[in-house]
Amino acid sequence: MSVARNLIDHLPENSRVGVVRFGGSPVKLTDTLTSDKEKAKSYLTSSYFHAYDGTYMYAAIDKAFSYFSDADDDTLKMMIVLSDGETEDTSRHAAVIDNAKSKGIKIYTVGLGKGSSRYFNDYMKPLAEETGGAFYLASEADELAAIYEDINDKIDITTDSDRDGVPDYYEDHMVMFNGMSLKMDKNNPDSDNDGLPDGEEALDLNYRYNADKTKVIVTGRFLSDPSMTDTDGDGVTDQDEIGSYGTSPVKADTDGDGLDDYLEITNWFDPFEADADSDGRLDSQEYSEGTSPFEYDKSWDEYRYDFIKGFIKGDFIAEPDNLAVVMGQIASCFIPFSDARDVVGNIKNGDYIMAGISALGLIPLAGDATEAVAKAGKFALGNIDDLPKIVALGEFLEKNFPDAMKLLGKNDDFIHAVNNITDEDTIRLTRTEAKRITKMFTEAGVPEDTARVMVKIFEAPDSKILAKNMIASGIVKPDYPCAAHHIVAGCSKGAKEARAKLRKFGISINDAANGVFLPTVRNVSEAAYHPSLHTNSYYDKVNELLATAKSKQEAMDMLKKISEKLMKGTF
Incomplete structure (x- = not known):
């Protein structure tokens, strides 16, 4: 009983649990599924479980199905069935499996003891495997702890040991639509050590069943590959593309002008405009011919x-x-x-x-x-x-x-x-x-x-230097998963304009005043999640505000106001 209680303790926070006894006539010890873990555990004692004549496992499973009558299709539903002997009602085997599959309920079965191994293999093993669960055989009760721990690992899709926004299970088992496995380190919030937490590279993870409701499908939108420092291989790290420049970390040529982001950034071209001066000549042509991408070139x-x-x-x-x-x-x-x-x-x-x-x-x-x-x-x-x-x-x-x-x-x-x-x-x-x-x-x-x-003119933005400067200036880094983000960075026309305004007042790109600590995981604080994609509209607002500053102090005050709005998600 202690290992079952321990399993309940380690279930995801919002889990609901029910307990059914099937020694003798099946009895629902909890009327409904309950989120009160202590209440559920209180039934897992010798006061409620002891030897009875007869085992009616399938009848108990049928009774347990009623627990899920109000559960929607997006709820992860499962049962764990522990039995130490043969059941009296094997004739219901096929019907129970069909019912479980139609309701999308996974059944994990555990056979305890050596005497009924044939029964376990003929009934309990297919019951688990055909419903998408797993079968375990424990010769001795001492083996149950390891078995229940393994079951817990399989059903826990929320534990996030490194607090990076990606649950441990999927750091170990993430598979892309193209079949490629994406291996992350569940104990390292930044698996590829590129300065971006895994949760900031992987966005909007959603969990849904497949068509026959035997598996949970994880879908999400990846800003970049959390196992690679430079996903698109353009020479600009994912951290710099997302956190400093706003360029695409998965597309080497963000604006599709034939010139990769690295060349545009290092040569001070605009990586968001294929033809910034609208002269009909792409930036790649301007670059190869040595003409200005910002000056209209006549015929x-x-x-x-x-x-x-x-x-x-x-x-x-x-x-x-x-x-x-x-x-x-x-x-x-x-x-x-x-x-x-x-x-x-x-x-x-x-x-x-x-x-x-x-x-x-x-x-x-x-x-x-x-x-x-x-x-x-x-x-x-x-x-x-x-x-x-x-x-x-x-x-x-x-x-x-x-x-x-x-x-x-x-x-x-x-x-x-x-x-x-x-x-x-x-x-x-x-x-x-x-x-x-x-x-x-x-x-x-x-x-x-x-x-x-x-x-x-331009000092390179560096999130690590920015973070050090912020901490040195007395800005306290929050204890939730976060990263230093530049309020003003990048090399687009709007970014250059904003940087020039700051430079006029002696504020460099990596000054503490130009930084803000923002969460890298959604819903970990009251602060707004901010992947730091600095768009043209973003800089339109920044430049409008900075234009009102008449002194360095006023410029710093304006940056502080912008940082506060970013934290609240209102900018």
Whole structure:
């Protein structure tokens, strides 16, 4: 009796239990299934169980079926039948099995003793196996403890030893729809040691019966593989994809533009937009050709037309922000008639120079180089919020008129533009462009410290560093399963904009103020579960709030408000 009582103690918290005695006439000791474990255990004593003449096991099972009359199809239903001798009513064997299967009830049977082994194998074993349960044979009563413990392991689908949100049973027995076994460590909340608890990688686990109600089917949505640190093999860990960047951990190319997430993130492209500048050229093409994914690239005919327009009209233009027009103006000041045909002959289709000018006979005499540099300076001044254009201008000058680069550093408009560039202006730069503009500034004579600031725009988010900084600042880590999440992280346009706002106030990506401890398992606290998928709409709200901050303290206060809303699930 003690091992049966122990089994009840270890049943899942919301289990309901009934007790039936079948020595002599079957008797339901509990009128209904009860969630009161102490009450159920009180019947498992020698006061209620002792030797009687005759055994009517099948009649007792039939009587026990009434316990399940109000149970719905989603309830896990089972019986454990212990017998030490042959039953009088074996004629009911087939009918009881059919009834159990129709009701979706698993029957676990335990035969005790050596004298009835044939009966156990002929009746109790098929009774268990045909209903989806299991049969056990114990020669001695001492063996019952191990048997009941094994039964408990099989029926317990809620115990979660490592508190990671995935019950122990399924950490040991999870099978995917493709037949692949997914082995996790039930004693390690992070089986693959990637920084993400298993419960955060596996979401929405549901338990349902199969068609004949003999097995429990577990279905769920996996954000990533809890047995792999980098599920999609794109070079970005699952932790970083889910917790920092918001990219897909199971799709190497989140936006489907032909450029994997690692290349987009490390080159400061937008991993959520296949064609961020809507110029009809995917980011993979922009990357391979070295063009900006944030700057609309016109067709060659469009560039040639604008370039010629600037070349002919000189100062009489109304498009000071049109890069090709300004390049045409600059070229008209630098190219003497004698050199024009050689220059044009060396130009490849796709560059910004004047492939069509020669055929039209529109080559003017050489102009004033100082005037050309002045135009470049004014262009930079008018486009400090559109740095990719300035980068393209720098490439144009460096390739075709390198002497102009040396003069730019003496141009007041250009220096003024450089000094007024802010972090907000840099959000559309790629890593390559940041290096190019740094080189451009250096060659123009801009102080090195000013020039190099461009390549220091983004510090990499690191959840482990963030957690250490939060704890060091006095933020107490909750005792429920949780992880440090960045409020602002990632490299999408919205994320860069938010990071630039924080940087303006001296708040780095891994500062404690930019973090919040959020649960990694649902319903473990009053705090909201947050898988930290930082979407565009999320950053729209973050940027709207941060835009109201006028000081570092106000920015930190705003981050605190955001963290509180995230904890409540109201953000």
